Amino acid sequence: MDGALARVIRSAADRAVTAEPEVCDLCAAPVADEHPHLYDTEAAQVQCVCRPCSVLFAEDGAGEGRHRLVPRRRxxxxxxxxxxxxxxxxxxxxxxxxxxxxxxxxxxxxxxxxxxxxxxxxxxxxxxxxxxxxxxxxxxxxxxxxxxxxxxxxxxxxxxxxxxxxxxxxxxxxxxxxxxxxxxxxxxxxxxxxxx
Structure with a gap:
């Protein structure tokens, strides 16, 4: 959890200071403000992904189960x-x-x-x-x-x-x-x- 929390805080702080656009953690393509996330179950970290990369993890067994696509349901x-x-x-x-x-x-x-x-x-x-x-x-x-x-x-x-x-x-x-x-x-x- 600490890794994921630190990443969220660091990401927001870095964007505020540098005004650099966020990129996909898998392919480095720019991502929109609202973009999908993956959860790395081993590292307990959230990763930003572009829509095309998110499709790769739409099934539960993708990525040997280590990376899970975060649903958008609220x-x-x-x-x-x-x-x-x-x-x-x-x-x-x-x-x-x-x-x-x-x-x-x-x-x-x-x-x-x-x-x-x-x-x-x-x-x-x-x-x-x-x-x-x-x-x-x-x-x-x-x-x-x-x-x-x-x-x-x-x-x-x-x-x-x-x-x-x-x-x-x-x-x-x-x-x-x-x-x-x-x-x-x-x-x-x-x-x-x-x-x-």
């Missing part, structure tokens, strides 16, 4: 009782893994905090909320925001989660986050609604 769910997963934070995302494990990751001023989640508890939650059974391992997540009265539950691409972690890290000030981080988080979730 689905808002009704409230989900994630307390059964035992993660005591209000801004968190849950990622099922190909091996059946589930991790929870939450943003902090220092990057992402990570916890292992009881896989049986995840399965029980998926029974109560059948949409969770459709979350693509490694590349999609259940993103939850219950901070400051919010009650948002989304199935989102993993790169959205990394962007949210980078946003919190960039905007956090002092011990409580300061005056910029929570409005930025609200804007992030408003943009999810617009993009869904």
């Amino acid at each position: 689905l808002r769910l009704p409230p989900v009782d994630t307390a059964v997963l035992g993660v005591p934070v209000g801004l968190v995302f849950f990622v099922p893994r190909c091996d059946g494990t589930v991790t929870a990751q939450g943003p902090s001023p220092a990057g992402a905090m990570r916890w292992e989640v009881d896989a049986a508890a995840w399965q029980r939650l998926a029974t109560m909320c059948p949409q969770l059974a459709s979350v693509a391992p490694e590349v999609e997540a259940l993103l939850v925001n219950t901070v400051r009265g919010a009650d948002e539950h989304w199935i989102v691409p993993i790169d959205d989660c990394f962007r949210m972690v980078a946003l919190v890290r960039r905007e956090w000030r002092g011990l409580s986050g300061g005056g910029r981080v929570w409005p930025a988080v609200e804007r992030f979730f408003a943009e999810l609604t617009e993009r869904s």
Whole structure:
């Protein structure tokens, strides 16, 4: 996760400083602002790809399973009782893994905090909320925001989660986050609604 988060932050900072266009990490062709991503399961990193290269990874077994195309689905769910997963934070995302494990990751001023989640508890939650059974391992997540009265539950691409972690890290000030981080988080979730 740290590698992927560092890459998102570095990529955004580099583009802001140099104003160089982003390129495909596979063939070096320029990519549009909105472009597909691959997730490298071994390195736990997101890679930018052009549309032609993304087609190479449209099937799950492509690239010997190491690289997975990140879906673009953003689905808002009704409230989900994630307390059964035992993660005591209000801004968190849950990622099922190909091996059946589930991790929870939450943003902090220092990057992402990570916890292992009881896989049986995840399965029980998926029974109560059948949409969770459709979350693509490694590349999609259940993103939850219950901070400051919010009650948002989304199935989102993993790169959205990394962007949210980078946003919190960039905007956090002092011990409580300061005056910029929570409005930025609200804007992030408003943009999810617009993009869904």
